[in-house]
Amino acid sequence: MFKKVIWATDGSIYADRALPLARTLASESGAxxxxxxxxxxxxxxxxxxxxxxxxxxxxxxEKVQSQVSELSGDGVTATLEMVKSKVGGAAHAIADVxxxxxxxxxxxxxxxxxxxGGLLLGSVTQRLLHxxxxxVLAVPAHDxxxx
Numbered sequence: 283m284f285k286k287v288i289w290a291t292d293g294s295i296y297a298d299r300a301l302p303l304a305r306t307l308a309s310e311s312g313a314x315x316x317x318x319x320x321x322x323x324x325x326x327x328x329x330x331x332x333x334x335x336x337x338x339x340x341x342x343x344e345k346v347q348s349q350v351s352e353l354s355g356d357g358v359t360a361t362l363e364m365v366k367s368k369v370g371g372a373a374h375a376i377a378d379v380x381x382x383x384x385x386x387x388x389x390x391x392x393x394x395x396x397x398x399g400g401l402l403l404g405s406v407t408q409r410l411l412h413x414x415x416x417x418v419l420a421v422p423a424h425d426x427x428x429x
Contacts, residue, residue, distance in 0.1 A: 293342035300391035373409035
């Protein structure tokens with residue numbers, strides 16, 4: 283069904299919730315999975331330098347690398363693409379990787395913002411839906427409290 287599946291992650295629990303579905307789709311299709319992790323940087327300040335937007339960037343990178351190793355251990359051909367962008371540019375970076383890799387599908391988790399919240403806060407998933415070179419499967423956030 284799919285020749286190449288991308289799982290886009292920012293290391294969050296929302297992205298993690300999309301991983302089982304991405305793994306299943308890749309596994310059942312015999313497709314390799316490309317895990318895309320985008321490190322976003324702040325806009326340069328008066329001193330000129332940019333900083334990662336996540337204070338725990340190193341820990342997030344280690345977590346994603348571990349997830350890729352687990353996928354490979356489970357028999358999924360998985361590779362990691364680590365890309366960088368300015369804040370707000372993650373969707374474009376993910377779409378670029380999808381195009382370069384010839385991906386058939388991008389699987390991404392959502393945070394569950396309302397439409398207005400997504401517009402105000404920005405949404406990688408919303409942007410991907412408009413610019414991706416292939417279909418995007420948005421896995422919704424689930425309310426673990428059952429509310």
